[in-house]
Amino acid sequence: MVKNTVMKNKLKELSFGQAHVAEASAVLLILGDKSQYDIEKVVNYSIKHHLIENDQAENKRKRIETYFATHPEDKEETGLRLDLGLFSMNLMHVIRAFGYDSVPMRGVNFNDVLDYLKISEKLFPIMLLPIGKARSHGHDHIREDSKNFTTIIH
Ligand SMILES: Cc1cc2nc3c(=O)[nH]c(=O)nc-3n(C[C@H](O)[C@H](O)[C@H](O)COP(=O)(O)O)c2cc1C
DSSP: OBOOHHHHHHHHHTTTTOHHHHHSSEEEEEEEEGGGOOHHHHHHHHHHTTSSOGGGHHHHHHHHHHHHHHOGGGGSHHHHHHHHHHHHHHHHHHHHHTTOEEOOBOOSOHHHHHHHHTOOTTEEEEEEEEEEOOSSOOOOOOOOOGGGGOOOOO
């Protein structure tokens, strides 16, 4: 999270001059970490927090292995984009529930942002998420009728 005014201005510059980056109260940089797709880590975490008992560990380990074997890309950049996309949408709802707004941004030169903030290249940039109190209404939104992209199978 970046709150410092000088740094927010630099992030604005690295986002093609988009004003809301500097105007935001805080700017979150959402990054993915592939090293967290570590089955032992996930299983041990579940045991530590009493989500499962020791004797359920092998079953959990095998199930995760099966899922990853079915979709190997879920451990890669594709998985990070899905997981962090879901995380970010949830976070945006929480931010809204507290009376603030946020905007998911990809119009950003992420390579230069990582350089500027001295962030490890092992972390994969997903989006920039400026947060703040909206002083005016944003642009209008149009929502496609769900009938136009839904097939109901009876
Ligand atoms: C791939 C992608 C990149 C985006 N990049 C930016 C951005 O750089 N700056 C910005 O203000 N909004 C960005 N947005 C957000 C859109 O402007 C828009 O607010 C968002 O998709 C919500 O859509 P809505 O206006 O229909 O609610 C991006 C959206 C997408 C899907």
